[in-house]
Amino acid sequence: xxxPRIIIAPDSFKGAVCAQDAADALAAGLRAALPDADxxxxxxxxxxxxxxxxxxxxxxxxxxTVRATDPLGRPIDVKVGLIDDATTAVIELAEVSGYxxxxxxxxxxxxxxxxxxxxxxxAALDAGVEKIMLCLGGSATVDGGAGMMQALxxxxxxxxxxxxxxxxxxxxxxxxxxxxWHDPPEALATTPIEILCDVLNVATxxxxxxxxxxxxxxxxxxxxxxxxxxxxxxxxxxxxLTGLAVVQQPGTGAAGGVALPLLSFCNAELVPGVDVVARxxxxxxxxxxxxxxxxxxGRLDGQSVMGKVVGAVARAAQAAHVPCxxxxxxxxxxxxxxxxxxDRVFSLECGLSExxxxxxxVGGDVARQCL
Numbered sequence: 173x174x175x176p177r178i179i180i181a182p183d184s185f186k187g188a189v190c191a192q193d194a195a196d197a198l199a200a201g202l203r204a205a206l207p208d209a210d211x212x213x214x215x216x217x218x219x220x221x222x223x224x225x226x227x228x229x230x231x232x233x234x235x236x237t238v239r240a241t242d243p244l245g246r247p248i249d250v251k252v253g254l255i256d257d258a259t260t261a262v263i264e265l266a267e268v269s270g271y272x273x274x275x276x277x278x279x280x281x282x283x284x285x286x287x288x289x290x291x292x293x294x295a296a297l298d299a300g301v302e303k304i305m306l307c308l309g310g311s312a313t314v315d316g317g318a319g320m321m322q323a324l325x326x327x328x329x330x331x332x333x334x335x336x337x338x339x340x341x342x343x344x345x346x347x348x349x350x351x352x353w354h355d356p357p358e359a360l361a362t363t364p365i366e367i368l369c370d371v372l373n374v375a376t377x378x379x380x381x382x383x384x385x386x387x388x389x390x391x392x393x394x395x396x397x398x399x400x401x402x403x404x405x406x407x408x409x410x411x412x413l414t415g416l417a418v419v420q421q422p423g424t425g426a427a428g429g430v431a432l433p434l435l436s437f438c439n440a441e442l443v444p445g446v447d448v449v450a451r452x453x454x455x456x457x458x459x460x461x462x463x464x465x466x467x468x469x470g471r472l473d474g475q476s477v478m479g480k481v482v483g484a485v486a487r488a489a490q491a492a493h494v495p496c497x498x499x500x501x502x503x504x505x506x507x508x509x510x511x512x513x514x515d516r517v518f519s520l521e522c523g524l525s526e527x528x529x530x531x532x533x534v535g536g537d538v539a540r541q542c543l
Contacts (some may be wrong), residue, residue: 183480217307238295406429450488
């Protein structure tokens with residue numbers, strides 16, 4: 173008689189372990205306790221860190237390297253995925269404008285810019301791709317995508333008529349008075365851009381990019397207020413020029429508002445990144461005949477049910493009438509909403525260097541206590 177069928181579908185544990193390694197560690201613990209178990213590893217992502225790798229792997233794609241700049245303008249090599257016979261470029265913002273590229277004392281969303289992201293997108297467009305998949309999440313920035321748009325040919329002009337230097341950060345949005353185009357890529361307005369957002373927050377207001385995520389990126393109270401005012405000012409300029417109101421679309425608060433100008437000027441669409449990944453890995457199909465589903469992430473909190481992996485996997489388990497447990501690094505504010513969707517939560521509560529070892533141990537605990 174075969175053992176239980178267990179789906180292991182974690183996100184990465186940021187700063188500690190990628191999704192694949194997390195799945196492998198949990199599987200090792202489960203296998204030791206249940207040698208006959210049928211284990212199916214489905215590493216997940218939500219549009220943030222690790223999304224490009226999963227998409228390229230599942231679509232049998234390839235990688236190319238593009239020269240760009242990091243959030244502080246330093247040269248960096250960035251991997252770009254190519255899928256669908258190299259007609260679609262898969263770009264992960266975290267790899268070029270992510271907070272993991274900065275040390276703790278460098279994190280400052282008033283200065284950090286998405287200019288490098290724009291350079292990567294420009295390289296893809298110049299190479300003739302027919303579509304861009306832009307994976308958001310893990311950004312160091314709250315610049316509303318303004319730096320990105322500078323690299324794509326949008327000049328930002330202040331009240332004195334001066335063109336702002338390339339690479340503006342969130343602290344300079346308030347200085348933008350006019351916008352004008354100068355040498356944008358020919359296909360910028362027409363190439364479909366699928367924006368995979370990792371959260372469903374709107375761009376401004378109490379649940380917006382500055383107030384919710386600014387402090388996580390190094391902003392103090394004064395900086396948060398300047399970032400919020402800057403985003404509101406930036407949105408007003410975009411809406412005045414295009415006549416489009418996009419600020420309240422769910423997901424525009426992801427990655428510091430980077431989707432705002434893409435929705436305003438380009439053939440862009442926001443989609444939940446976790447839904448794209450779930451479809452590619454076949455989460456719903458695998459869930460139908462599972463006995464248990466295990467998910468996880470580094471921190472379970474109020475955001476976990478808003479476009480994140482744990483919430484999405486828990487809902488898939490509910491739809492399939494399968495019990496679901498989560499293994500998490502720690503519990504954060506508002507975790508109760510996510511815990512209510514789960515049958516049980518196992519918290520590692522350990523140092524980053526001990527994460528893999530603790531995951532193996534907890535995998536065994538899950539096997540003994542939940543099956």
